[in-house]
Amino acid sequence: xxxxxxxxxxxxxxIILTNxxxxxxxxxxxxxxxxxxxxxxxxxxxxxxxxxxxxxxxxLYxxxxxxxTNVVWTPCEGHVYLVDxxxxxxxxxxxxx
Numbered sequence: 001x002x003x004x005x006x007x008x009x010x011x012x013x014x015i016i017l018t019n020x021x022x023x024x025x026x027x028x029x030x031x032x033x034x035x036x037x038x039x040x041x042x043x044x045x046x047x048x049x050x051x052x053x054x055x056x057x058x059x060l061y062x063x064x065x066x067x068x069t070n071v072v073w074t075p076c077e078g079h080v081y082l083v084d085x086x087x088x089x090x091x092x093x094x095x096x097x
Contacts, residue, residue, distance in 0.1 A: 006030055054078035062086035
């Protein structure tokens with residue numbers, strides 16, 4: 001099981017998380033991330049996730065001070081958690097079952 005840490009000043013692009021973890025720290029960014037079954041993307045304070053897709057069984061956590069923009073999410077299948085003070089915008093909500 002891989003774990004990715006995106007530190008200050010670093011960025012990632014196009015990572016697919018299936019049974020893997022990614023944490024975005026202050027001043028780090030992740031672009032075009034796909035979160036699949038048992039994948040977990042955690043956005044810490046000051047971190048940014050751009051254009052994230054959360055599929056069935058995937059998890060997106062946005063901590064206070066973290067930002068997720070243009071999230072594509074299937075409610076009832078994928079999971080998105082915003083801590084008070086976390087910020088997210090949604091590109092679309094896909095129809096869940």
